[in-house]
Amino acid sequence: MELPGEVVAWFADPANWTGTNGVPNRLVEHLRLSGISMLVAALIALPIGLAIGHTGRGGFLAVIVANLGRAVPSYALLLVFLPIFGLGDAAAFPALVLLAIPPILVNAYTGLREVDRDLVEAGRGMGMTELQLLLQVELRAAAPVIIAGLRIAAVAVVATATLAALVAGGGLGRYIADGFGLRREDRLVAGALLVALLALIVERGFTFLERRTLLPGDPRRPSAADLAPAPRADIG
Amino acid sequence: MPVAATVEFRNVTKRYDVRAKGTPGAVNDLSLSVPAGKICVLVGPSGCGKTTSLKMVNRLIEPTSGQILIDGVDAATREVTELRRGIGYVIQQVGLFPHQSIAANVATVPRLLGWPQARQRERAEELLGIVGLDPARYRDRYPAQLSGGERQRVGVARALAADPPIMLMDEPFGAVDPIVRERLQNEFLRLQEELAKTILFVTHDIDEAIKMGELVAVLEVGGKLAQFGPPDEILASPASVFVARFVGADRGLKRLSLSRVRDLDLRLPAIARVGEDCAEARRRAAADPFPYLLLVDDQSRPIGWIPDQDVPPSGSLTEAMAVPMSPLLNRRTTLKDALSLLLDADVQAGIVVDRAGAAMGLVTMEMLAERMRETAGDPRFSPPPEPIDEEPGAAEAIGA
């Protein structure tokens, strides 16, 4: 089959590595969109998640957010926001933020809830303020779960950013969208490969971080938090 | 199926691959024979192979060598699930099926055997009644709704369902608190009086072994049989230092728990009724060696003691003259419990009453001491005296 050959040729072609439509630029666009969305989402979701996780009150909020997050497909979100924000990256941005919020919030909440109560009590007993407790004890103990939430969100965002291209945005999804539109299979597959690779790298990266923050003696068994991988990308 | 079967271990050995971690204790050339209808207790410290031996009977673990014969037939030659359906099995955590009702749990083996539904239901209800659970209340409940003691009873009922000739019980009462445990033990013993099944019972608790067993097999670490015989023999004549240590330095006391008040030669001391003439009573009291007069009511129920010299020379006896009653014992009370009661009340004697509460005999400390002496037997081994600087509990690492 000539397809593999064509794809290799596509990658070998220097024209595909320069300019607006070159891989580096598209990659940067993709990462920028993903990164900013993640940042904003984290700025919203982390404080809320940590607050309700620390106090233990408002857990129902976490449940609602989790269920909503699971039920609403991100692609649909994208399409819904378009008429409001027009075409381009701007349209994708709110959808991506909304997409990323549930996993970050829910995991921040559950992570804190699952912290060993004895640790917390010991800290309080030693005279730590609530903020100190949160920052010095709970956060450290809950780190793996919180990072898992960030991981799930990041992968979802990177993957859905791919879809942004379909609504006339940029990023690596552009190759796939163009590939479909122009019936150019080499570009299509090349784009797919790049996107898949990026997603896997992001996932592995966060997983590595996650493992690094595990407290010694933590049995690395999937907890309830990641038994239910939250709405991934584009799946919604 | 016959009511009870014989079980025989012939040179049974179980060896595990030394490299494998966390494997249960091995068993070394175990040979013993359990006659039909008896309770045989396997007892010993952790790692002595008692549970392993038990599990080789229903082949949850297969012996490395040797044979286990059930009614003369080698268990290894029988089809394994058919074998197991003919053996009752009770374990410590019970293992009730959480997703089935109590009735369904109890009827498990009948169901596996293909009994008709109606008969399954009947049998389940009958058994629940036998183990002391009201069928109407418990039949449709789920295991999660029952307490530990109730679950344990259901476990026993389940094991009895298909009326197996043999029962295997692995620390069945270990997971409940001592009060519940004692009740379960007593009820089970009463049940066994009716059912007379052959029972192999594993425990690490020597007191439970003495109480429950008609035959006791003491195993030591490494799976060797240290002694096999009736509980009294184990206590009176331990066959080795290990056995002597394992049964404990208080084995004389333990032996007291094997006898009951009814085994004693009971006589009444001098007795008088309320309202009786004092002079007459005083005469009777003086004639009796025991220095107290027992005051009873018109139904012979004990009220209290009057020291012989305090009986007034004239007039009638009244309740106020008597010192309140010391412990009341009944004929079933073990001698060990009797001793305990007397010591707690700080008295020298207790009164034995019958079911109606009427006085029927006297038990004194001296009688108990005499009893210990006369059945002492011939101890071939007494444990050497413990050096004073040894850490308390270190010797008990054998783990009674």
Add this chain to the structure above:
Amino acid sequence: MIRWEWITSNASQLVEATLDHLALTAVAVSVGFAISFLLSIVIVRQRRLASAITGTAGVLYTIPSLALFAFLVPFTGLSFLSAQIGLVSYTLLILIRNIVAGLDGVPADVREAADGMGYGPARRFLSVELPLAMPLIIAGLRIATVTTIGLVVVAAVIGQGGLGQVMVRGFNFRNDTAVYTGAVLIVVLAIMADLLLAGIGRLVTPWARARGS
């Protein structure tokens, strides 16, 4: 902004799209479940294969759906098959994890008691282990189903029907109503599927309800 007349006049197309959507979901989840179930049994019997199997499922899960569909198109075209291959791949990780966790969650003493009473291995699996694994299996099915409903939307890109198609066409023709309607219907569908499966779950596990009464 919402043109209700559009909705009413296109009601039958909407219904058809919804049914298409459901069909795509049902097929994918069923096939995914069958495959996952078999793989789970393999994992439970041969732990050594566990990381290989779940690792592969994990990679499949991480690959963005658009990329996955893009990979498939040159080989299987813009077809129902392409969509199904992609959709099924996404269900694997969730279902395998949950089925295995469910089976592993059966308490050891229950298993021992079953063996001791004379349950053969097959009967033990069917009568004891499977029922007790149900809560987690159903949970996995719920997540897989809701996830797939969302994914089917993307399948619109490769020409498959369903509510995604409604939204995309609406988008292309600047028909906001269609876009919103599609979105709402998808969410409703997902919630209803979730509730339905939850209800089935409760029916199938009467003992879980009886806790502590």
